[in-house]
Amino acid sequence: MDLTAVTGYRRATTRADLALAPGETLVAGGTWVFSEPNRDVTGLVDLMTMPWEPIEVTDAGLRIGATCTIARLLEEPPVPGWRAQPLFDEAANALLASFKIWNEATVVGNVCRSFAAAAMLAACATLDGVAEIWAADGSVRREPVASLPTGNGTNTLRAGDVVRAIDIPAAALRGRTALRKIALAELGRSGAVVTGRRDEDDAVTIVVTAATLTPCVYSFPVPPSEARLVESVRSEGDFYTDALGTEDWRRHVTGVLAARVLADLMGADPGDDRRTECTA
């Protein structure tokens, strides 16, 4: 929709351009900021014009730049040995946003909005993603994606902070992954998302999002029993009620999804036949 309070639009090409005046906000894909009236926003600063590589693949892993759209991430050719790559497809499909939105929405934008149902955030958190944050004072800091959110739509980012990129370590990308989601409609906005990773050394990471206000990360040096996992994910976590599900249902189905994710991780490796059908 038109942002009728906006009176300026700047295209950033240098770090200095990213400094925000009062009322200004950064726009990447624009798919969130243009979806609500945002009457407090009076200026837009376009960061898609920054001279940044959207994606960099190195021996160290994957660097997802702030200008990388979801569609661009999914177009990245498979890297031999990175069994986790399909997790990004599954996460994109777990979004309410359609493939048309993926053409504009960015991965980092999804992380920065920090909604509980942010599935790209779930994928990055599950793969030990770390955000490189350019602060307004010129400093740079690094923070795990999993610890960025402080609530449903709030995070530790301060005014003027820019998430330059998210780095995913190669070790995590070599793990097996799985994603299960459920919503109150088959392909609706998620009420619960459980993602999981099983590393080459058999360590298992399970992440709960959407059902809880902030991501819940469970790390197991060896695969847990189903009962232990279900008990863990149901007993902890800030489950909540909103239009996308009630607290009791979210708590219960989180256990169901976690058990199914664990079974996916421990079952026969589907390899290239991996399906993207991962609703509950």
Add this chain to the structure above:
Amino acid sequence: MRMDVDGVPVEGDPKPGQCLRTYLRSRGATAVKKGCDAGDCGACAVLVDGKPVHSCLYPAVRAEGRTITTAAGLAPDDALAPVQEEFADRFAFQCGFCTPGLVVTAASLKEDDLPDLDRRLKGSLCRCTGYRPIREAVKHAVRGGCGGECDGRCGGAREETASSAPPSVQAAPASSRETDDRVVGTSARPPAAARVVQGKEPYTFDAWIPGTLRLKVLGSPHAHARIVSIDASAALAMDGVHAVLTHEDAPATRFSTARHENRGDDPRDTRILDDVVRFQGQRVAAVVADSLAIADAAIEALRVEYEVLPAVFDPEEARSGTAPVIHPDRTPEDGVRDASRNLIASWKGGYGEVDAGLAEAAAVATGTWSNARVTHAQLETHGSIGWIDDLGRLTLRTSSQVPFLVRDELALILDRAPESVRVFTARVGGGFGGKQEIFTEDIVSLAVLKTGRPVAYEMTRTEEFTSTATRHPFRVTATLGASADGVLTAMDIQVLSNTGAYGNHAIGVMFHGCAESLEAYRSPAKRLDAEVVYTNTTPAGAFRGYGLGQVIFAVESALDELALQLGIDPFQMRRLNAVKDGDELGVTERGHQDGLIFGSYGLDQCLDLAEAALVRGNGVEAPDGWATGEGMALSMIATIPPRGHRATASVTARPDGTFLIAAGTAEFGNGTHTVLGQIAAEALGVPVSLIELRTSDTDATTYDTGAFGSTGITVAGKAVHAAAIALKARLDSGEAIPPEGLTGEGSTDGMIRSLAFNVQAFRVAVDLETGSVRILQSIQAADAGVVLNPAQCRGQIEGGVAQGIGSALYEEILVGDEGSPANPAFRTYRVPQSADVPDTEVYFAETSDELGPFGAKSMSESPYNPVAPALANAIRRAIGARPYEIPMSRDRVWRLAAAAERVSG
């Protein structure tokens, strides 16, 4: 700045915060529609350099140098792209408002996308069709044919049938071409089809008068408050603000936003702007300004002082006699029965010995069933454009189902002669009852008269939720008794309807809801205690089914419970108890309502057809470990609302051999225009391609009550039929056609009404662990009389089933602390997506109605009505626990199943 739009260079700088959607529309590219303006519905989809995007989320400044393709540019000139041909041929649209965005989306799909088609379509909402024809059209377009899925039947005649069903009853032909001579009984293509799929058919806001001012409304932050003062000085001082309207500008005359043939049908409790607000979001003031940006800023500059009043939100509490009184000054003369109890109307009474009937029953089923508020979610939001025409008339182009009723009421409120007001509609982007109201025309009129300028008010999607109307939430307690052999001994029904802060449609919905739902059964004893009350919540209004679905949910659920208790098959239970041809009907007394007749009777066939389809199955298996169940329900509906529904029409033969139909009724996806052309062509014995239409304009004909109550065929169609017959008589008698044409006139009053029936059946699977419900088979059998346009009628049924599935499983307006919607957006309010709506097998009873025209009956609201109870009954039989509340969302079904397991385990 410069870009290419559909092959034409477009220049001019956008505003910094402007999205591509409004930029394109301001340059005349009106194929780009606004459904939600938030990226959720897809009506605004365009291709940017070949990639599909939602143009409402796309910064316009980013389009510099790019190539934009809208639905109007998918093929050169007036040609149709293959996907557009398929959409037009396969009835893959009804109102057509979502269609330009859908065809653009579909045009970007490839064979690889088809296995995942539901997911590819999830960002494209269609409220009308139920998606089956859309999926079919997309698949055919992508494959350049059926790819074998249609058993080779898609070419040539394009006749399709479900593979397991006998072809004679499965009505699924795609359209015949406009040049065909066949008319009534064939699937004639809608006259606007080509324009709709190209985005070239104009809707309300696709025409614009230069210099039109924009109107924005300030809504109340309180559920109940007196307005102490409004300081508009800062707003009025802003450049570009032309007026601020408050209650001091509004006429004192009270009216109802609901429109009916009889003005007295609804309580006169509303002013255009009032000094008391009774729900959060109610109009407090309106700003008229040069642009929306100025209007937005001016709204924020208004200073309003309120005296907050106590509010009541629960309908039971509202009628207690101790609750805050919402309309203390309204009297029975205003249409409010007892303002001190917030009571608008009641219907109480009964016949036979109900208590004795229940006492002697072998089985008694009882419970209280309730439904959530749902929104119509027609993709075109409400809105109107008003101006003073060259004749000095107040003129309104509006998105309405009832232009004549709007004209007459505006004339009354504004104290003008009706002939000094003209109201017309373009094609309307969906209605479902939501546009049988005055929600924008009154305030626009006031603004036009105050400023003397053209003024437009186009609601946002959020306003659709907060400032129009919802379906009525009912609480229905049903107690049914039956003998051991399954024959009903008594029906005892209590109904409480919550109409919200204003009584638009309160009375009609309550009476209609309790009428055909209870008349459908031949119980020897019935008792009804129904009331409708005000609360300080968003008003409810007319919604497809008009109350019937709410009561039918309770009655059909209770009947299913009796069948379970007695071990009787549910179809047999209906055969034992449902009315038969010629039965005397009754609710609180025995005897038909005035003018209601059995013009035909097809319920017996509907029961047989649905049962046979369920027995036949469709081969779809449940996922491993899921519980399965079958359920069914029936519904009955009168083919016309009671106490009159009038239409006049004319058909004119022109010297050039073509014919012009002039009729009042509006096209909003109901397909009336298609059928009116077919009726006239059949009566005149000419091809439908020679027929032109002029409709939904108070200048077009003398009068038409409007497009509601499922009257497109039974009232407007009858008037056109009479006019065509009159014209034919004149032509047959040898009258010459003068230069101005030869005209036949027709009219009907709708006083005599028939009855139509629907039977819905489902087979479902339920994941007990999550509460997910998957529909494995969906069946509807309909008694529509002679089906005038099989593909179109099938579409009405499929669309009704889809909307029913939405209300039954997904859709729910959550009511916040101040009584207004807490989830006023499609991202949190679940309009069914393609994935949520399976194909429905549709069967028609073979009947011919004596009222006609051509033996036809209405079939637009009614397919919705039996869906929720049929699903509830299927879920009950799958999980062993009965749902009492819709939507039967996954959390609720999980809770029910878990409780049943605890009891049985």
